[in-house]
Amino acid sequence: MGAAGALPVGRRLDDGGVDGGSGARCRSGRRARPHRRARRHRRRAVRRGRVAGGGAQVKRILAIAQLNLLEIFRDRSELVSVIGLPLLLTWVFGAAFGAGGAGRPLVVPVADLDRSAYSAVVVAAIDDPAASDAVRVSEASARALVAEGTNGAALIIPEDFSERLEAGDDARIIVVRDPGSEGARAVAELAEGAARRAHANVTAARVAMGPLGGSESMSDLFEYADTFWEPKPPVAVESRVVLASEARANELEAPANTQYSLGFTVFFVMMVALGSAGGVLEERELGTLRRLLAAPVRRAEVLLGKTLGVAFVASFEAAMLVGFGALVFGVPWGSDPAAVALLLLSLVLASTGLGVMISAFVRTRSQMSAVTPVLSTALAMLGGCYWPIEITTPLMQQIAKLTPTGWAMIGLKDVVARGMGIEAALLPAAVLLAFGGVTLAIGVTRLKLE
Incomplete structure (x- = not known):
């Protein structure tokens, strides 16, 4: 008798059994080997099943994320x-404190108590239609405008002022400022520039009239020296952006409109992500998560779906505020669209990870809302x-680097406000991605769905 695998189908074996193909047993009790072609068919079927199963998993994850989005956008309060x-606050703060923004001259009240040719040159230097608008007022009015917050x-x-200039003494220009105002520093810089210009004019006039003696032509020489500032100053300064480093323009503040657009984008992306992550807690309290887990859905699929839902909402928030600004x-x-996209996506991941982690440590939606x-x-x-952050102390600037919002602002300011390229976005994006990865891993492993 030949091998058991070679017996015809249905032929009786010596032990009384019937050969049914791959399930037949030989005298030794072992199963007969299946045909190679049958094994190949089974392997292909398994592979097709795995591919189909993977596609079904992706569909279930996206369906859960879509459900999370629908729940948010159906709620009017949400x-x-x-x-x-976000749109209202960004507009209010940008319009109210955006005096230093692009396309809008800075209004500077000027009280000229000297009323001389020297002070007139200072006022003219401040009155630049493209950047600032000098408005002549009295001393009392100037102080009142600042005190009232106007x-x-x-x-x-x-x-x-003129006497001290002619005598060679230090001439002062008093700056009355509100420390909390965005435009105060810009006004102080304008005053400093005007004072330097006046000092340079006096120095040139004194040198020119030195051999002649007397002071009758001092004012004329001062005005003549000032004409060399227009249309271009005697010394031209060419500036270019260098790589982000410790030597970069850390003291360069962004215009007020840009500052508030960047700041509120970062703030609301963070807050919306945290609020959206709290939806998991509400579903857990209502029992909908328990019913969802009773369906043929894995826990990992539910977590991925909920996390993607939070990320989608945060991404929508970022895109909306970017377009509005x-x-x-x-x-x-x-x-630099690539650099901005890299920073915003990194911020979305960091915000999502933080939201998932916080939701894993609080028990109820009300606690998350607080x-x-x-x-x-x-x-x-x-x-x-x-x-x-540049107007704060060095200690506060270092503390800012311990927060995801601080790194997001560093990167966005370098790219959007200071015109740096994608190389300036790499380090902040790396920090945000690392922060998001760590917080997301902690949140996913500790979050309880039941």
Whole structure:
């Protein structure tokens, strides 16, 4: 008798069994080997099943993410917090404090108590139609405008300004400023530039009239020296952007409109991500997650779907605020699209990871709702979203680098406000991605769905 695998189908074996093909047994009790062609068919079927199963998993994950989005956008209160409030606050702060923004001259009240040719040159230097608008007022009015908050700063030229200039003494220009105003620093810089210009004119006039003696032509020589500042100054300064480093323009503040557009984008992306992540807690309280897990859906699929839903909402928030800032305030968000996209996607991941992690440590949606605004506001304040971090102390600037909002603002300012390329976005993006990866891993492993 030949081998058991060679027996015809249905032929009886010596032990009384019937050979049914691959399930037949020989005298030794072992199963007969299946045909090679049958094995290949089974392998192909397994592979097709795996591919089909993988596609089904992706569909289930996307369906869960889509469900999360629908739940948010069907709720009117959620629409207000995701769309209405961010647009309103960005517009209000940008319009109210954006005096230093592009296309809008800075109004500078000037009290000229000296009323001389020297002070007139100073006022003319400040009155630049493209950047600033000098408005002549009295000393009392200048101080009142700053005290009432109408203007961030004002200039007062003392009565002895010309006398001190001619005598070679230090001539002062008084700057009355509100420390909390965005335009105060710009006014102080204008005053400093005007004072240097006046000092240079006096020096040139003194050198020119030195051999002649007397002081009758001092004023004329001063005015003559000032004519060399127009249309171009005696010394031209050519500036170019260098690689981001410790020597980069850290003290260069972004225009007010740009500052608020960047800051509120970072702030609201963070807050919306935290709020959206809290939806998992609400579903857990209502029991919908328990019913979802009772379906043929894995826990990993539910977690991925919910996480993607949070990331989608945060991405929508970022895109909306970027478009709003570009259209309404003219913020150059498109200066380097690749760098901006890299930073925003990194911010979305960091915000999503933080939201998932926080939702893993709190028990109820009400607790998450209480934590979200406090944590978001604290991170925004420490990271420089509400005001330029450059005006704070060196210690606060170092603390900002311990927060994801701080790194997001560093990268966005370098790219959008300072015109740097994608190389300036690499380090902030790497920090945000690392932060998001760590927080997301912690949140996913500790989050309880039941």
